[in-house]
Every structure is written in C-alpha cells, then in structure tokens.
Amino acid sequence: MVMAQNGRDTTLWGRSGDTMAQMMALRENTRHLPGMPFPDCLKVSDDIDQIQNKAVVLLAVPTQSLRSVLESHASRLHDRMLVVCCKGMERGTGHSATEVVEAVLPGARTAVLTGPSFAADIAAGKPTALTLATNDPEAEGLQALLSTPRLRLYLTNDVVGAQLGGALKNVIAIAAGIAIGAGLGESARAALMTRGFAEMGRLVAARGAKRETLFGLSGFGDLVLTCTSTQSRNLRHGLAVGAEQPIDPAMTVEGVMTAHAVAEASSGDDLPVTRMVSALLKHQVTLAEAIDALMSRPLHREDAPD
Numbered sequence: 001m002v003m004a005q006n007g008r009d010t011t012l013w014g015r016s017g018d019t020m021a022q023m024m025a026l027r028e029n030t031r032h033l034p035g036m037p038f039p040d041c042l043k044v045s046d047d048i049d050q051i052q053n054k055a056v057v058l059l060a061v062p063t064q065s066l067r068s069v070l071e072s073h074a075s076r077l078h079d080r081m082l083v084v085c086c087k088g089m090e091r092g093t094g095h096s097a098t099e100v101v102e103a104v105l106p107g108a109r110t111a112v113l114t115g116p117s118f119a120a121d122i123a124a125g126k127p128t129a130l131t132l133a134t135n136d137p138e139a140e141g142l143q144a145l146l147s148t149p150r151l152r153l154y155l156t157n158d159v160v161g162a163q164l165g166g167a168l169k170n171v172i173a174i175a176a177g178i179a180i181g182a183g184l185g186e187s188a189r190a191a192l193m194t195r196g197f198a199e200m201g202r203l204v205a206a207r208g209a210k211r212e213t214l215f216g217l218s219g220f221g222d223l224v225l226t227c228t229s230t231q232s233r234n235l236r237h238g239l240a241v242g243a244e245q246p247i248d249p250a251m252t253v254e255g256v257m258t259a260h261a262v263a264e265a266s267s268g269d270d271l272p273v274t275r276m277v278s279a280l281l282k283h284q285v286t287l288a289e290a291i292d293a294l295m296s297r298p299l300h301r302e303d304a305p306d
C-alpha cells in the first residue's frame with residue numbers, strides 16, 4: 001500500500017482467488033487492515049504471472065510457509081530481487097529465511113526487511129524506521145526504492161544478525177506475555193526482556209554475526225515494540241498462555257515455531273529463556289516449574305563476557 005501510495009507500480013498477490021477477488025471488489029483487506037482503503041493504483045491479483053514485469057518481490061508469508069511458496073513459484077522468482085519480510089526460523093532445519101531462499105533458489109538476490117513495525121501503522125502512513133539487510137551491490141538503490149517520506153530504511157550488511165534479531169524477539173515477546181498474563185509482574189517482564197536480549201547476543205555471536213546489530217532497529221527496537229505492545233500477536237499469544245486462556249489457532253505467531261526451531265537446532269548454546277518457552281509451549285513443563293528452573297540457575301555476573 002505504501003509503495004503504491006508513492007507512485008510505484010505495485011501488485012499485491014495472494015494465493016486465494018476468493019480472498020483476492022473480495023479485496024479487489026472492496027479495495028480493502030477487511031480481515032487484517034479494516035478501514036484502510038487501498039490506494040487506487042494498487043493492483044490486486046491471485047495470478048502469480050502478474051509479477052512477471054516486477055524486478056523486486058517482497059515475500060510476506062509466515063516463515064514456515066516460505067519454502068513451499070518458493071518451490072511452487074521458483075521459475076517466476078529465481079531472477080528477481082527477493083525481499084524477505086518473514087521474522088522466524090524454519091523448524092526442522094533451523095534455517096533463517098535467506099538460508100531457505102538460498103536452499104531453494106541458489107544464487108538468488110536477497111534482502112531482509114525487518115525492524116519494529118506493525119502493518120497497520122505502516123498502512124496508515126505513520127512514521128516507521130526499518131532495517132534493510134543485504135549484501136547486494138545495488139543495496140542503496142533498493143533502500144531508496146523502498147523508502148518513502150514516512151518509511152525510513154537503514155542499511156546493514158549483517159544479514160544473519162538482522163534476521164536473528166527479528167526472529168528471536170518474537171520468542172522473548174511470548175515469554176514477556178506469559179509473565180504478564182500469569183500475573184508475575186512488570187519487573188519480571190523487564191528481567192525477561194533484558195536476559196532475553198543477552199541470550200539473543202550469545203546466539204548472534206555463535207552464528208558469526210555482529211552483536212552490535214542487535215542494538216539497532218532489528219534487535220533492540222523490535223524487542224521493545226513486540227514485548228510491550230498488545231498489537232503484537234506474539235505478546236498476545238504469551239498473554240493467553242500465561243492466563244490459561246484459549247489461544248487463536250488462526251493467528252500467525254512466529255515465535256512458537258521459532259522457539260522450537262532454535263531450541264532444537266542449538267543444543268550447545270546457552271539459551272535458557274528460549275528453551276523454556278519451547279518446553280512450556282510443548283507442555284513439557286508447567287509455568288511453576290519454568291519459573292523455578294529460570295530462577296534457580298547458578299548465580300552469574302552481569303559484567304562478565306558470555
């Protein structure tokens with residue numbers, strides 16, 4: 001919507017003919033962005049061939065669906081600049097989104113669009129700052145293409161770090177939601193956010209990325225937003241789990257599969273919060289056991305290198 005508002009020839013593609021026909025007729029995404037009319041020039045289609053003249057494709061599907069979308073449309077996607085918007089790790093492989101792209105479409109040009117942003121805020125034209133992570137030689141052109149007077153993109157080469165920040169913050173947000181939902185208090189949430197951030201740093205370092213990347217929009221920025229705003233689906237999922245309320249199975253909650261993916265793929269890493277979120281969501285531990293386990297770990301220094 002923002003790209004179209006800014007005069008770029010933009011097509012919104014979706015797989016469901018009925019859904020896209022409804023969006024075309026109503027000129028609105030009534031399910032996810034009610035009351036936000038599409039710009040007149042935004043094209044809407046369920047025909048993937050409509051992207052054939054597009055040099056840049058934004059991939060905005062849940063991480064666990066990315067591989068099948070790429071495999072289904074490989075012949076149309078392999079020679080485009082693929083901008084990954086997913087924030088998660090693939091279960092089974094532990095891969096980031098760009099690693100999934102590389103596995104399915106070797107040599108494809110990729111970038112990662114991440115950072116603190118709710119779709120509704122961006123669609124409403126509210127000021128937003130994001131990270132664009134890529135090593136593509138035309139990075140600056142892409143940055144300019146995707147930036148608008150209300151959407152400010154910052155470039156980084158740290159593709160691994162930017163993706164880990166965007167994925168792991170969802171897991172910590174579930175933990176934060178559980179703490180609040182269970183009535184453990186805002187001090188507990190602050191502790192989880194801070195120790196979760198330290199944990200994110202350890203995983204980023206273990207995967208050869210830069211810890212400094214986490215100080216930016218894709219790390220600290222998105223962690224704060226997602227752990228504190230009830231607009232966040234990850235936070236709301238945690239709130240429901242903590243309060244023992246029903247969860248919404250239709251809602252995309254990236255942190256669930258990411259917690260399992262990271263816990264299962266990182267056996268040697270020190271990731272107590274992520275492991276506990278995964279174990280809780282698998283019903284392997286109760287909330288009381290999780291709190292005891294986290295609080296009874298050996299005492300540490302905060303100023304010691306991890």
Ligand SMILES: NC(=O)c1ccc[n+]([C@@H]2O[C@H](COP(=O)([O-])OP(=O)(O)OC[C@H]3O[C@@H](n4cnc5c(N)ncnc54)[C@H](O)[C@@H]3O)[C@@H](O)[C@H]2O)c1
Nearest residue numbers: 015060061062063065068069085086087117118119252254
């Ligand atoms: N919504 C936000 O505010 C927001 C902000 C930043 C990043 N993201 C990230 O964007 C990604 C997508 O999230 P979302 O909010 O758009 O989720 P969503 O559930 O609202 O939409 C995902 C869309 O992907 C489609 N889809 C799923 N599997 C598919 C498949 N195999 N083939 C074709 N289409 C398929 C679904 O039908 C749905 O239309 C997530 O990784 C999320 O973390 C979302």
Ligand SMILES: O=P(O)(O)OC[C@H](O)CO
Nearest residue numbers: 115116117231232233234
């Ligand atoms: O609604 P969430 O929890 O998926 O968060 C959306 C974005 O990632 C926030 O930056």
